[in-house]
Amino acid sequence: MLSRFGINNEEIIPVCVMATMSSGKSTFLNAILGEEILPEKNEACTARALAVLNKPGAAETKAYIRKNDGKNYAVDIFYPSTVSKINADENVLDVLIVKDILTLENSDKAIVLVDTPGVNNSGDLRHAERTKEILEHLEKGIIIYLLNATQLATNDDELLLQMVVSHVKNHKDVKLIFVLNKIDMLDEEKESIQNTMENASQYIKDHGIDKFEIFPLSALSAKVFRLKLNGKRLTKTEQRHLDQCYQEYQGESKSMLRFAHSYNQMNKEYFVNQKRVSEYALRRAIENTGIVEIEKEIGRLMISSEQRLPENIDGLNEYINLEGVYSRKRRTNNLANYSGRINWICKKCRQINGEEQVCLYCKAPNVKWKAV
Numbered sequence: 001m002l003s004r005f006g007i008n009n010e011e012i013i014p015v016c017v018m019a020t021m022s023s024g025k026s027t028f029l030n031a032i033l034g035e036e037i038l039p040e041k042n043e044a045c046t047a048r049a050l051a052v053l054n055k056p057g058a059a060e061t062k063a064y065i066r067k068n069d070g071k072n073y074a075v076d077i078f079y080p081s082t083v084s085k086i087n088a089d090e091n092v093l094d095v096l097i098v099k100d101i102l103t104l105e106n107s108d109k110a111i112v113l114v115d116t117p118g119v120n121n122s123g124d125l126r127h128a129e130r131t132k133e134i135l136e137h138l139e140k141g142i143i144i145y146l147l148n149a150t151q152l153a154t155n156d157d158e159l160l161l162q163m164v165v166s167h168v169k170n171h172k173d174v175k176l177i178f179v180l181n182k183i184d185m186l187d188e189e190k191e192s193i194q195n196t197m198e199n200a201s202q203y204i205k206d207h208g209i210d211k212f213e214i215f216p217l218s219a220l221s222a223k224v225f226r227l228k229l230n231g232k233r234l235t236k237t238e239q240r241h242l243d244q245c246y247q248e249y250q251g252e253s254k255s256m257l258r259f260a261h262s263y264n265q266m267n268k269e270y271f272v273n274q275k276r277v278s279e280y281a282l283r284r285a286i287e288n289t290g291i292v293e294i295e296k297e298i299g300r301l302m303i304s305s306e307q308r309l310p311e312n313i314d315g316l317n318e319y320i321n322l323e324g325v326y327s328r329k330r331r332t333n334n335l336a337n338y339s340g341r342i343n344w345i346c347k348k349c350r351q352i353n354g355e356e357q358v359c360l361y362c363k364a365p366n367v368k369w370k371a372v
Contacts, residue, residue: 001137002051002112002310004066005096011310012053013109016134018164019146020156021118024181024219028146029115031223032103034230037061037077038115039084048087049134051096054111055309058100063326064316066094074319075326082327089326098316105303110310119160135163140173149183149196149216153203165207177213178204183256184218184245197259216256221245257284 001009019025026038029052038050061077068091077083077097086092104111116134117127145164147157168176180200183193197216204212224242227234234242248254257263263280270277286292345351346359 001114001134002053002096004094005064006312006315007053007310008312011109011308012112013107014051014112014114014138014141015144016114016116016138016141017144017146018116018131018160019118019181020148020154020160022151023118023146023148025118025146026115027223028144028179028181028217028219029113031219031226032113033099033101034103034226035061035232036080036223036227037083037097037099039087041084048092048095049117049130050083050087050115052101052113052115053096053098053310053313054101054104054106054113055098055313056100056106056307058098061097061099062316064096064098064319065092065322067091068093072319073322074316075322077327079327085326096316098313105300106307106309107303108306108308110308110313119156131160132163135167138167138174139171142175142177143168144177144179146179146181147200147203147214149180149200150185152196152200161204161207165209169208176209178215180214180216181219183216184221184254193259213261216259218254218256221249225249 001014002012003009017025017029026040029038030036030040033052037052063075063077063083063086065073065075065086067073067089075082075086083095083097086095101111101113114134116131119128119131143164145161148154151157164176168174178200180197183196186193186196193216197214201214204214220241224234224238225246227238228242245254252258258278258280263283264278266279268279270279270282349359351359
């Protein structure tokens with residue numbers, strides 16, 4: 001999977017996210033990443049999987065790309081549009097993004113998140129072919145299969161699910177997790193979350209799987225809340241979503257945990273002060289005591305003691321640094337911070353532009369230049 005970048009596949013654990021288009025794959029992954037890196041638009045794009053390798057302590061997020069000119073390039077990711085432009089470039093053969101994913105912990109193998117192409121892009125059959133190719137090379141790892149709660153059991157999803165289930169049954173080292181996304185978009189006056197969960201479970205069982213976990217999710221809300229928490233800039237649409245939904249998630253009505261198996265393992269009810277209390281309510285009360293966070297920390301320390309990065313990951317440092325192609329160059333005012341050959345400085349915004357005589361930052365048409 002990453003051998004083209006000189007990384008031994010035995011040193012990684014791939015986590016492949018698969019779904020039809022419009023299921024929210026990239027939104028889900030961006031929620032985990034804590035920032036908008038992967039393109040989310042529902043439009044045709046190059047049939048390419050985007051891999052994100054977890055490198056704890058990485059100061060910056062970089063994309064390493066292999067192009068058909070035989071050269072390898074490194075691109076700093078400072079803007080949400082950068083990866084979209086890389087992905088749209090037909091001259092790019094492979095892409096590897098390296099980032100410190102704060103929400104995930106490596107073990108003795110490094111986690112690699114893989115955003116696969118949506119398979120129901122009828123205008124480009126390469127999407128389905130690329131997804132099938134990824135499956136064929138997946139000998140061990142995790143598949144996270146996203147279901148769209150608002151569009152269950154479409155023809156495209158039937159075909160993809162059959163392909164995934166068949167692969168998992170023939171590869172015991174590939175584990176399967178189901179996520180029921182867009183659960184918050186249901187019209188609960190017509191169909192409840194509980195009924196939708198039951199329908200999704202039956203849909204999965206109808207494809208020959210009896211034991212599985214299915215997690216309800218609102219990936220969009222998770223992403224927007226994380227962006228806010230991490231101090232990232234929100235678009236007007238994202239800010240509007242935050243303003244509308246934040247209060248709803250403060251209460252119990254929008255809590256997806258009420259439907260998660262991990263909060264309802266016993267399938268029992270309890271009585272406290274002569275009042276019926278659900279298992280979910282008791283588990284949330286336990287969380288509020290602080291004990292669960294201690295248990296999580298123990299698990300984190302156990303994992304961190306085994307953390308290991310791929311042996312040849314430093315080989316990526318040899319990639320040629322590429323600026324101003326897939327996104328405007330990062331604004332740099334300090335000459336000491338610029339590693340290239342400095343020839344031009346924009347008088348308007350003071351951006352250092354190397355050998356370029358058109359400002360890569362402000363794009364001003366009438367900028368005066370001076371050599372340095």
